[in-house]
Amino acid sequence: MSSERDTAFVDLRAITKRYAGVTALDSVDFTVQPGEAVCLAGENGSGKSTLIKIISGVEPATEGTIRIAGQERRTLNPRISAAAGVMVIFQDFSLFPNLSVAENIAFATQLSTHERFYKAHATKEIARKALERIGVEIDLDTRVESLPVAQKQLVAICRALASQAQLIIMDEPTTALTEKEVRRLQGIIRMLKEEGVAVIFVSHKLAEVLEVSEKVVVLRNGKKVAEGPASEFDTKSLTYHMTGRDVPEVPPSDIMPGAETLLQVRGLSKAGAFEDIDFDLKTGEVLGITGLLGSGRTSVAKALFGLVSPDAGSISIDGKTIPTGDPQAASEARIGYVPEDRLTEGLFLNQSIVRNVAVGRLDAHANGGWLNMSALVDEAAEWLKRLKVKAPDIEAPVQSLSGGNQQRVALARWLSRAPRVLILNGPSVGVDVGSKADIHDIVRDLASKGIGVIVISDDLPELLATCHRILVMRDGRIIDALDGKTVSEDDLAHRLAS
Amino acid sequence: MAAHAPTKSTFASPEFRLLVIAVFVFALMAVLSPDRFLSSQNLISMAFQFPEFAILALAMTIAMMTGGIDLSVVGIANLSAVAAAMILTTYADPAMPASQSVLWLAIAIAVAIAIGAMAGLVNGSLVAFFGLPPILATLGSGLVFTGFAIAMTGGSAVMGFPDTVAVIGNAKLLGIPVPLVIFALLAVLLHLILTRTAFGLRVTMYGANPLAALYAAIDINRMLLKVYVIAGMFASVAGLIIMSRANSAKADYGSSYLLLAVLIAVLGGVNPYGGYGRVIGVVLAVLSMQFLSSGLNMLQVSNFARELIWGALLILVMVINTNAVTALRASLKPSK
Numbered sequence: 001m002s003s004e005r006d007t008a009f010v011d012l013r014a015i016t017k018r019y020a021g022v023t024a025l026d027s028v029d030f031t032v033q034p035g036e037a038v039c040l041a042g043e044n045g046s047g048k049s050t051l052i053k054i055i056s057g058v059e060p061a062t063e064g065t066i067r068i069a070g071q072e073r074r075t076l077n078p079r080i081s082a083a084a085g086v087m088v089i090f091q092d093f094s095l096f097p098n099l100s101v102a103e104n105i106a107f108a109t110q111l112s113t114h115e116r117f118y119k120a121h122a123t124k125e126i127a128r129k130a131l132e133r134i135g136v137e138i139d140l141d142t143r144v145e146s147l148p149v150a151q152k153q154l155v156a157i158c159r160a161l162a163s164q165a166q167l168i169i170m171d172e173p174t175t176a177l178t179e180k181e182v183r184r185l186q187g188i189i190r191m192l193k194e195e196g197v198a199v200i201f202v203s204h205k206l207a208e209v210l211e212v213s214e215k216v217v218v219l220r221n222g223k224k225v226a227e228g229p230a231s232e233f234d235t236k237s238l239t240y241h242m243t244g245r246d247v248p249e250v251p252p253s254d255i256m257p258g259a260e261t262l263l264q265v266r267g268l269s270k271a272g273a274f275e276d277i278d279f280d281l282k283t284g285e286v287l288g289i290t291g292l293l294g295s296g297r298t299s300v301a302k303a304l305f306g307l308v309s310p311d312a313g314s315i316s317i318d319g320k321t322i323p324t325g326d327p328q329a330a331s332e333a334r335i336g337y338v339p340e341d342r343l344t345e346g347l348f349l350n351q352s353i354v355r356n357v358a359v360g361r362l363d364a365h366a367n368g369g370w371l372n373m374s375a376l377v378d379e380a381a382e383w384l385k386r387l388k389v390k391a392p393d394i395e396a397p398v399q400s401l402s403g404g405n406q407q408r409v410a411l412a413r414w415l416s417r418a419p420r421v422l423i424l425n426g427p428s429v430g431v432d433v434g435s436k437a438d439i440h441d442i443v444r445d446l447a448s449k450g451i452g453v454i455v456i457s458d459d460l461p462e463l464l465a466t467c468h469r470i471l472v473m474r475d476g477r478i479i480d481a482l483d484g485k486t487v488s489e490d491d492l493a494h495r496l497a498s
Numbered sequence: 499m500a501a502h503a504p505t506k507s508t509f510a511s512p513e514f515r516l517l518v519i520a521v522f523v524f525a526l527m528a529v530l531s532p533d534r535f536l537s538s539q540n541l542i543s544m545a546f547q548f549p550e551f552a553i554l555a556l557a558m559t560i561a562m563m564t565g566g567i568d569l570s571v572v573g574i575a576n577l578s579a580v581a582a583a584m585i586l587t588t589y590a591d592p593a594m595p596a597s598q599s600v601l602w603l604a605i606a607i608a609v610a611i612a613i614g615a616m617a618g619l620v621n622g623s624l625v626a627f628f629g630l631p632p633i634l635a636t637l638g639s640g641l642v643f644t645g646f647a648i649a650m651t652g653g654s655a656v657m658g659f660p661d662t663v664a665v666i667g668n669a670k671l672l673g674i675p676v677p678l679v680i681f682a683l684l685a686v687l688l689h690l691i692l693t694r695t696a697f698g699l700r701v702t703m704y705g706a707n708p709l710a711a712l713y714a715a716i717d718i719n720r721m722l723l724k725v726y727v728i729a730g731m732f733a734s735v736a737g738l739i740i741m742s743r744a745n746s747a748k749a750d751y752g753s754s755y756l757l758l759a760v761l762i763a764v765l766g767g768v769n770p771y772g773g774y775g776r777v778i779g780v781v782l783a784v785l786s787m788q789f790l791s792s793g794l795n796m797l798q799v800s801n802f803a804r805e806l807i808w809g810a811l812l813i814l815v816m817v818i819n820t821n822a823v824t825a826l827r828a829s830l831k832p833s834k
Binding site: 305307327328330331337339344345346347348349350351355358359360362363365366369370371373413 | 694695696697699700702703706707709710711712713714715716717773774
């Protein structure tokens with residue numbers, strides 16, 4: 001045991017991290033050997049991002065000791081951590097879209113050499129070497145913004161390698177990749193491991209990376225609940241450890257007989273985003289739209305709510321065409337949209353909980369512009385109660401709530417408007433397991449009341465637990481329409497990424 | 499603990515801090531120069547002085563609530579005043595009986611406020627439809643408005659009004675200076691708009707998070723237009739008061755008021771990034787600034803030094819606010 005620790009590249013012991021009374025990590029031990037690939041698994045909120053932040057020096061640990069590259073690190077910040085060879089590749093890759101491939105790869109290296117002048121030749125040399133190392137060819141002069149997602153990821157990997165990475169931490173590396181691209185990534189990972197570079201995969205979808213990993217560590221509610229050789233885990237056992245139970249979600253009940261067509265989408269197209277989107281939604285139906293990152297699923301959702309102006313096509317409710325590209329018109333037609341990113345798009349973080357709901361009903365309680373404040377607040381409070389938002393004080397800023405409660409606040413705003421069509425983009429992203437099941441309950445309940453619900457998600461169990469039908473998108477097109485009751489998770493996963 | 503919470507937050511609010519500052523500055527000036535500062539003459543003269551820039555500060559406040567700013571307020575004030583002055587000097591003879599000149603005054607006021615509204619519409623369109631940053635849009639439009647005023651007057655002052663014009667700036671209503679009455683009415687109106695109307699709540703929410711406002715299906719363009727129109731109309735009222743008190747209108751009056759209006763709004767606790775601001779805070783900031791300004795005057799501090807003090811104060815207040823924000827953030831985060 002001790003010898004294992006002596007050789008470890010990263011060795012964390014009894015790491016505890018508390019934020020304002022919330023224990024994000026509770027006495028977690030974690031080691032990574034040189035050349036080892038580790039899967040760090042856990043639901044959102046399990047503490048896996050906190051652990052990564054501690055290793056990369058973004059957040060200090062409250063308690064515990066950190067050793068990186070054989071040295072105990074009492075003070076750690078991102079620079080020290082990077083100098084020791086820890087490189088994090090975030091899901092958005094943190095590249096400079098307006099710079100060339102070569103400049104992006106060489107950027108960090110050049111900073112660390114304290115070179116005062118930019119040398120085009122040296123830049124390309126650094127980039128070429130890094131690309132050669134992983135055996136990939138990308139034009140060095142191409143601007144990064146014009147690259148497909150998979151190649152951006154390769155650029156990010158090269159940037160890490162160029163900075164002498166000893167450990168590369170990859171956050172959700174496969175979310176945006178097709179099966180073929182995943183296989184290429186696996187090949188690169190194997191090669192890096194042979195060179196002694198360690199890798200940590202952070203993910204809640206691990207099937208693809210399990211086969212190139214030696215070790216799996218599962219976190220739940222800030223505690224390490226499982227650790228072992230990757231060969232001892234499969235998707236099912238991982239899910240069990242991550243959630244702490246075999247999530248027996250109730251499948252959606254049948255659509256009411258005699259349900260009428262509520263929403264009709266015909267030939268909706270937008271250059272570069274989506275093409276020829278056709279579908280119907282019945283009253284009381286839950287329709288899933290899925291696809292990899294960049295498949296166009298979010299653009300379609302935004303177009304339905306008027307946030308994206310389509311070039312062609314029509315959207316109608318009850319046979320009445322509504323103007324496209326106009327959120328007010330969509331909202332008046334009683335389409336609701338709960339966005340993907342609660343923190344930047346969905347909520348007014350520093351405003352009170354009650355205001356975040358009430359903002360949806362200002363017109364209903366305005367008399368010639370003047371608000372009936374008590375009616376407005378009472379109604380919002382009533383919705384908060386109905387959705388079981390746990391808040392000690394509804395006048396407190398909404399940012400004081402947990403992810404699950406925040407999502408309920410976002411839902412409450414739209415539900416108070418009595419929507420006919422409700423679009424939920426990533427309804428349980430960043431929400432704990434318990435709240436997730438509750439949100440699924442809410443979705444099924446809404447459908448049973450005759451609301452047409454569209455769930456945009458890449459969380460396959462979530463889709464299977466809530467949707468009557470599932471549309472699969474790729475490259476901006478709908479490539480499959482599946483029956484939510486009969487399709488299996490594996491089948492869905494295959495269609496998604498093939 | 500819970501029982502103490504409300505009192506604590508009352509005392510910790512920026513408005514309470516401002517009350518303390520206003521009282522402190524008043525007391526300081528009263529001690530430094532008791533016979534002059536506390537004289538009824540000085541108190542009345544202060545009440546005539548501050549409404550013009552205080553109303554500009556109200557205009558600034560509503561723009562800042564959206565995370566924007568209106569640097570054209572002084573330009574709008576002067577353009578409106580020049581237009582009103584030209585109507586008055588052209589059509590209302592100083593010898594005209596009051597009953598007739600009042601009619602021309604009313605027309606001049608209406609035109610001035612309409613010009614303020616149109617100027618605001620221009621600003622709002624630049625910000626809403628063209629997406630220009632408010633600071634640049636209004637910096638540019640302010641120069642254009644001033645340019646118009648110069649073109650209309652050739653750069654010289656327009657004067658020679660009938661006596662009725664003086665009512666706006668120099669008369670008293672039930673013993674209260676008319677400019678102060680106008681300011682009080684506008685302050686109450688803005689307070690009600692911001693706190694009691696759907697529009698006001700939208701302004702606050704948009705200021706707090708413009709993207710979330712878009713996703714909440716708020717008609718952002720319409721709201722922004724209204725914001726800058728209101729700011730423009732307030733600015734033209736300030737312009738009319740300046741015109742009346744100076745008994746003339748000129749393209750470059752009140753140029754020092756722009757910085758002062760920004761300073762007052764920021765000092766008054768309005769968040770320059772948007773989403774927070776209370777009229778009561780702005781009113782208290784106005785009083786503090788007026789006490790300070792009169793006091794400095796009595797202590798014979800030069801005008802140039804005063805500008806320096808305003809600038810330094812603006813930076814200081816903003817720095818204090820950021821530190822306060824970081825401290826607040828820090829107190830929210832770790833439990834050690």
